[in-house]
Amino acid sequence: MTTATSQGEAHEVAKENKKAIQARNLRTGVLFTAPALIILAIFVFYPAIQTFITSLTNGRINSNARRPAKFIGFQNYITLFQSQDFWTDVKNTPSSTRCCTPRSS
Secondary structure (H helix, E strand, C coil), X not given: CCCCCCHHHHHHHHHHHHHHHHHHHHHXXXXXXXXXXXXXXXXXXXXXXXXXXXXXXXXXXXXXXXXXXXECCCHHHHHHXXXXXXXXXXXXXXXXXXXXXXXXX
């Protein structure tokens, strides 16, 4: 390590050491969080994005048809929000949840 002959040089060395420590801490943090982020990407983010993309097509998940899915945009959502069955389900969900969920003391 170099010896500082003036206060300015000592301050400069301290700044360089601080930057090196910050870079090492950043690298360590990224290495520790990378496995969790990779797992989240594979098992949460990718399926969620793929589901949303599929919802914008007329494709069926359980269909054996070999026809390719056609992009229809938000038509599935428009049909859903215009359905009376959907709004009945939305109204019934809170009461069903209250009825069937155990209460905590």
